[in-house]
Amino acid sequence: xxxxxxxxxxxxxxxxxxxxxxxxxxxxxxxxxxxxxxxxxxxxxxxxxxxxxxxxxxxxxxxxxxxxxxxxxxxxxxxxxxxxxxxxxxxxxxxxxxxxxxxxxxxxxxxxxxxxxxxxxxxxxxxxxxxxxxx
Amino acid sequence: xxxxxxxxxxxxxxxxxxxxxxxxxxxxxxxxxxxxxxxxxxxxxxxxxxxxxxxxxxxxxxxxxxxxxxxxxxxxxxxxxxxxxxxxxxxxxxxxxxxxxxxxxxxxxxxxxxxxxxxxxxxxxxxxxxxxxxxxxxxxxxxxxxxxxxxx
Numbered sequence: 001x002x003x004x005x006x007x008x009x010x011x012x013x014x015x016x017x018x019x020x021x022x023x024x025x026x027x028x029x030x031x032x033x034x035x036x037x038x039x040x041x042x043x044x045x046x047x048x049x050x051x052x053x054x055x056x057x058x059x060x061x062x063x064x065x066x067x068x069x070x071x072x073x074x075x076x077x078x079x080x081x082x083x084x085x086x087x088x089x090x091x092x093x094x095x096x097x098x099x100x101x102x103x104x105x106x107x108x109x110x111x112x113x114x115x116x117x118x119x120x121x122x123x124x125x126x127x128x129x130x131x132x133x134x135x
Numbered sequence: 136x137x138x139x140x141x142x143x144x145x146x147x148x149x150x151x152x153x154x155x156x157x158x159x160x161x162x163x164x165x166x167x168x169x170x171x172x173x174x175x176x177x178x179x180x181x182x183x184x185x186x187x188x189x190x191x192x193x194x195x196x197x198x199x200x201x202x203x204x205x206x207x208x209x210x211x212x213x214x215x216x217x218x219x220x221x222x223x224x225x226x227x228x229x230x231x232x233x234x235x236x237x238x239x240x241x242x243x244x245x246x247x248x249x250x251x252x253x254x255x256x257x258x259x260x261x262x263x264x265x266x267x268x269x270x271x272x273x274x275x276x277x278x279x280x281x282x283x284x285x286x287x
Binding site for chain 1: 172173174185187188189190191202204206248252254255263265267
């Protein structure tokens, strides 16, 4: 007996701690693996959305479509994916064309090409993320 | 209620009218008059409301998720006033409490998509700003007489 605790109780406690340590180790490994996989999963999940936005993007000169980007970045240590057009104001008219509901575009190109693509494909993005993380 | 279709952009215009704004009257337009779907050349200071599309409507129930864009244009020397007007509109509309419109449509919520965005200037050097909104609505069944969907 040690301070009123039997030897078998001490053994049980040590065994439980060791078991818990293994669970914590496995959990940390799981979190690490998820963190490693998330940028790739997000890119994969958003790729069809980006393709849809490219389909809708007006292409008079091709400059706006060429300015489209989808890439994994890091924000305050957390993975983030960015998708957009006309980064850095190049071409400088991109935002104006995107937001101008009165320009006439040849179908299927249109104003709001990025917003519409995100709205149309948003639920599918969530499904693709969940499916990819399950694998 | 009798059939009375009102577009979502008109609902937003009606809401702004209830808050003191005015719809564009061609004979005597005033600064900050509201137009729907097309911005007129005059007056310089103008608010135009467009329907953009929005998220997929519910299939089973009469619930829609439209998106709205409001464009604000100021005079060539009125950048600050136009920017401020866009902000005021955002404050008036985003977070609006649920209400039933005169035609029976239920406007459940109005939210913002991003914040006020600057578009630069038009070809007459007039500053332009946009405000994008997302709505949740329950159209009155009398206003969608051919719909396969049911009211909640």
